Amino acid sequence: MENILEVKNLTKTFPGFELKNVSFTLPKGMIMGIIGENGSGKTTTIKSILNIYTKYSGEIKIFGLDNHKNDKEIKENIGVVLDDMFFPEILTPNDINNTMQGIYKNWDSKMFNDYLKEFSLAPNKQIKTFSKGMRKKLEIATALSHHPKLLILDEPTSGLDPVARAEVIQIFQSILEKDECSILLSSHITTDLEHIADYITFINNGEIVLSKTTNDLLDNYGIAKCTKNEFKDIAKQDYIKYKKSKYEYEVLVPNKKEFKTKYNISVIDKITLDDLMVLMIKGEE
Amino acid sequence: MIGFIKKDLAMIKSNFKLLGVLIVIYAIMGLMEKMDISFILPFMCVMIMISSFSYDNYNKWDAYSISLPNGRKNSVKSKYITTLLMTFIVSIITTILSFIISYINTQSINYEQILVTMFGTVFGTLLVLTIMYPIIYKLGVEKARIGIFLIVFGIVIIGSLLANFVDLSNILKALAFLEDYLIIILILVAIIMVYVSYKISEKIYLKKEF
Structure with missing residues (x-):
């Protein structure tokens, strides 16, 4: 399968934080969700991919091309929604339309205006008069209206109320049905990703903890709930992390079926990405 | 590139009215033979453009613009071109007005002085x-506001020190032969200044992280 995005050994150092050897690939037509707590390195990864950060080591290829050498060509085909970074808020959607006509070769004014109508955004009102949800929709409309082959979305649902979040997720789902577009999507709101992501990459403290298909994660990973004595019998290689609570142990296991056949523990819950994140970050080894 | 210029112009369009009002005030004051405020008008263009940097900064446009095709280079280029464009248009309008005012007031036009x-x-x-x-x-x-204050302050201090310790009249006498070519020299120096400044800005911006 053709890879749209390949990140190899991406390392970026700041005082007090380091993104360490981040590697992953996004196949064509797929959605990858990057999850991790705030400050884990999600935005650093995205900013490096987009060359907003310039000083890092490692190799990034987009559409098979080096992201530094082919910057212009690549960016003609990428749509971007960044967290809190956009056009100055004194501009209007009409201004954005005029501007983008002079920036993208493939800018589709009709498509942009259709999105404005669909999202009920007034074309001649300043961005500063829009609610947070409306702004996000405008950012998404802007990211989509040049027919990008890859969408890079950094926290596109953060700060939105549940209704606006559901609307935004629905927009992404409809894009996927229409186009052969690939999406790299970072979020700390993991429930959004469970429904739409094909792959999940989990970054913690600047390192990739796991990168797998969503089905693999949700079908195979589980949380075994057991007593202290039962936990003592579990071999270290059969679990990833565990958390003690007042009455029981919650044990993160990578293969529910194998675990069930090996141990006599009856309660193994299905995992959610939230559970996974909490156990991976807060759990003990 | 055109897109970036359109964006900068769209940002400052609300200031066009202010410029228009200033031009009218200038014309009225000129006709009444009161104070000449023509020197303010081109300078206002730069000040208006500097306010556009604040809007960019507030909404983190710089980081976003880098995600657009050729974003880094075009961001810088468009700021310079838009500023020059505005400065020249306002200067041409002011010059034509000065000719008209001079003619109405004195029935002659002092081309050279204007x-x-x-x-x-x-x-x-x-x-x-x-x-x-x-x-x-x-x-x-x-931070640049403080930086520019320090630079202007430095230039004034160095200038006044030079004036105290160096006899400038000899230098001015030696340069007197250039007087006939003053405008050409000013144009050449201006072109070099703007080009060098642009290249420095571009170099800074190409490496900058947001």
Whole structure:
């Protein structure tokens, strides 16, 4: 399968934080969700991919091309929604339309205006008069209206109320049905990703903890709930992390079926990405 | 590139009215033979453009613009081109008005004086631009305000020290032969200044992380 995005050994150092050897690939037509707590390195990864950060080591290829050498060509085909970074808020959607006509070769004014109508955004009102949800929709409309082959979305649902979040997720789902577009999507709101992501990459403290298909994660990973004595019998290689609570142990296991056949523990819950994140970050080894 | 210029123009369009009002005030004051405020007008263009940096900064446009095709280069280029465009248009309007006012007031047009005044004003405006923009790109618009204050302060101090310790009259006498070519020299120096400033800003911006 053709890879749209390949990140190899991406390392970026700041005082007090380091993104360490981040590697992953996004196949064509797929959605990858990057999850991790705030400050884990999600935005650093995205900013490096987009060359907003310039000083890092490692190799990034987009559409098979080096992201530094082919910057212009690549960016003609990428749509971007960044967290809190956009056009100055004194501009209007009409201004954005005029501007983008002079920036993208493939800018589709009709498509942009259709999105404005669909999202009920007034074309001649300043961005500063829009609610947070409306702004996000405008950012998404802007990211989509040049027919990008890859969408890079950094926290596109953060700060939105549940209704606006559901609307935004629905927009992404409809894009996927229409186009052969690939999406790299970072979020700390993991429930959004469970429904739409094909792959999940989990970054913690600047390192990739796991990168797998969503089905693999949700079908195979589980949380075994057991007593202290039962936990003592579990071999270290059969679990990833565990958390003690007042009455029981919650044990993160990578293969529910194998675990069930090996141990006599009856309660193994299905995992959610939230559970996974909490156990991976807060759990003990 | 055109897109970036359109965006900058769209940002400052609300200031066009203010410029228009200033031009009218200038014309009225000129006709009444009161104070000549023509020197303010091109300078206002640069000040308006500097306010556009604040809007960019507030909404983190810089980081976003880098995600657009050729974003880094075009961001810088469009700021310089838009500023020059505005400065020249306003200067041309002011010059034509000066001709008309001069004719109405004195029934003759003092071409030389008006042109020298205007070239001097544009030169001064471009000097501000060439110093300020690289500082803004390096330090950001907020810190640049302090930076420009220190630079102007430094120039004044050095200038006054030079005037105290060096006899400038001999230098001026030696340079007297250049007087006939003053406008051409000003134009050449301005072009070099703006080009060097642009290249410095571009170099800073190409490496900058947001």
